Amino acid sequence: MDAGELLGRLSARVRTVIRGKDDVVELCLVAVAAGGHVLLEDVPGVGKTTLATALAGAMGGRFARVQFTSDLLPGDITGVSVLSTAADGTLVGDGAFRFREGPIFANVVLADEINRATPKTQSALLEAMNERRVTVDGTSHLLPQPFTVLATQNPHDFHGTFPLPDSQLDRFLVRLSMGYPDREHEREVLRAGGRFGAGLAVEPVAGPEQVAGLVDAVGRVKVHEEVEDYLLELVHRTRDDPRFVRGVSTRGAGALYAACRALSLIRGRDYVIPEDVRTLAVPVLAHRVLARAESGRSGEGARAAVQELLWELPAPD
Numbered sequence: 001m002d003a004g005e006l007l008g009r010l011s012a013r014v015r016t017v018i019r020g021k022d023d024v025v026e027l028c029l030v031a032v033a034a035g036g037h038v039l040l041e042d043v044p045g046v047g048k049t050t051l052a053t054a055l056a057g058a059m060g061g062r063f064a065r066v067q068f069t070s071d072l073l074p075g076d077i078t079g080v081s082v083l084s085t086a087a088d089g090t091l092v093g094d095g096a097f098r099f100r101e102g103p104i105f106a107n108v109v110l111a112d113e114i115n116r117a118t119p120k121t122q123s124a125l126l127e128a129m130n131e132r133r134v135t136v137d138g139t140s141h142l143l144p145q146p147f148t149v150l151a152t153q154n155p156h157d158f159h160g161t162f163p164l165p166d167s168q169l170d171r172f173l174v175r176l177s178m179g180y181p182d183r184e185h186e187r188e189v190l191r192a193g194g195r196f197g198a199g200l201a202v203e204p205v206a207g208p209e210q211v212a213g214l215v216d217a218v219g220r221v222k223v224h225e226e227v228e229d230y231l232l233e234l235v236h237r238t239r240d241d242p243r244f245v246r247g248v249s250t251r252g253a254g255a256l257y258a259a260c261r262a263l264s265l266i267r268g269r270d271y272v273i274p275e276d277v278r279t280l281a282v283p284v285l286a287h288r289v290l291a292r293a294e295s296g297r298s299g300e301g302a303r304a305a306v307q308e309l310l311w312e313l314p315a316p317d
Helices: 001-015 021-034 048-059 073-077 123-133 183-191 210-214 212-220 225-240 248-266 276-290 300-314
Strands: 039-041 063-067 081-082 097-101 108-112 132-137 139-142 148-154 174-176 244-246
Touching: 001 021, 001 048, 001 210, 001 212, 001 248, 021 039, 021 148, 021 174, 021 212, 021 276, 039 244, 048 063, 048 108, 048 148, 073 081, 073 123, 073 132, 073 139, 081 132, 097 276, 108 244, 123 132, 132 148, 210 244, 212 300, 225 276, 225 300, 248 276, 248 300, 276 300
Parallel strands: 039 148, 039 174, 063 108, 108 148
Antiparallel strands: 081 097, 132 139
């Protein structure tokens, strides 16, 4: 099947479990197709874990969950080198050290409450998210493909948390919120015992190899020069506008470019239109900028400032 059909099937399969959140599912698939990662910033109990497991199931990939806590160590995520020993402690073979893979070696990794881990442990994800590999004891190990991190954090709980540094935030393609379900979908959850997707096994619609090929398909999507100018003008205004202390980096501009190409595929096109830029500007750019009117650590000031730029910037015909 072609990339558009595959993305459509993935979306339909995930939406059998995550109902009433089509925009969230679409943005998660944008991240997967563009080879990016997702930061889910929301209160507990709205289905974030279910979303991650459903996505992994639809992709036919391996799912791993890491519960981030203050005592979590980098090796608990990436893996460690251990001596080859038998159950009684005696050496096996040449007694060399063997690498034991950590939970990061999965296709979809749920980094639950990522901001509860120390900065040192958070940084263990940087190489994995950017380079698709981890380095332990001087040896690099490639991660499986596709590889997507879905990290969660509670935006209202600051006790015992460590704010994500800018370098970590910049590795997430999109930051989004699931929000509460509407009344009827919440009724379905209650009738199912209060559990999201209770009793619904998510059967795969493809294999990991097919999903990994989406990145190549995204790279073939056409972007007209006028749309590129529109995207670049938006990016450059964040650097020059007095509402921003810090604007979007070149990496951020590249993230928006890739995300727009992925969204066009999901929506059945092989070319990007200005509406793709407008749809993705806030979830892709707001967590990469610093607004003067920032409200605490909520990010509302940045989201509002980016949205204002979109209203002010005329889109090409």
